[in-house]
Amino acid sequence: MGKAANIPAVILAGGLARRMGGGDKPLREIGNRRLLDLVIDRLSPQASSIALNANGPTERFDAFGLPVIPDSLPGYVGPLAGVLAGLDWAAELGASEIVSVAADTPFFPRDLVDRFRTERGAAQIVLAATPHPSKGALRQPTFGLWPVALREDLRQALESGVRKVVQWTDVHATVEVVFDAPDGRDPFFNVNTPADLDIARRRFEEGKV
Known part of the structure; x- marks a missing residue:
């Protein structure tokens, strides 16, 4: 699939x-x-085109050669605003859906998009998840497959105060695709703190990616 999936x-x-x-x-x-760089390397074989959702001056990302699209709402209201910006961009491309990934998660699965497409069934939205000992699965809500047809619904939800991803996805037909953590290595490990950055560096140096 990959780029051929458009x-x-x-x-x-x-x-x-x-x-x-x-x-x-x-x-x-x-x-x-x-x-x-690592996120782009992992995503490029899986997507037909890529945009970066970021706010503020765009020049700091010039070296990456990607279109930079800001949140559709002001005030840093969370990842759903970035998803909406992506859906608006995808609509301009004539696409019917879009995949989202997080910029601080460098080891996400290389088969993310293929599994989203093959395991979506009749669902409108697909979210990634990982196994959890007590909850069954832990959702990774910044990694999803989103239909452009729901962008106005999402816009209205954000304007009405919805902020949490699952608060919106739970009212739509949503399925979770569970990705295992080989050898205990979380594929959706994200870098939030300086300590996380050290962990990611060790993991990268050890080739456990």
Whole structure:
């Protein structure tokens, strides 16, 4: 599937990175590579085109050669605003759906999009998940497959105050695709703190990606 599937993707990088002391998390480095470089490398074979959802001056991302789209609502209201920005961008491309991934999660599955497509069934929305000992599965709500047809519904939900991803997805036909954690390595490990960055660096250096 991959590029032949003609599914565009948006990388969500619109947060404030407070736990990292501010700044752009995607520009932090592990193994002499920026986090965003690693995310793009993993996503490119799976998507027909890629946009970056980020707020503020766009010039700091010029080196990546991606269109930069800001949140559709002001005030850093969460990842759903980035999803909506991605859906609006995808609509301009004439696409019927879009995949989202997080900019601070460099080890996500290389078969993410293929599994989303093959396991979606009749669902409108697909979310990634990982096994959880007590909850069964733990949703990874920044990793999803979203239909462009729901973008106005999402816009209205955001304007009415909805902020949590699952608060909106739970009212639509949503399915979870569960990705295992080989050898206990979470494929959706994300870099939120300086300590997380150290863990990611060790994991990258050890080739456990």
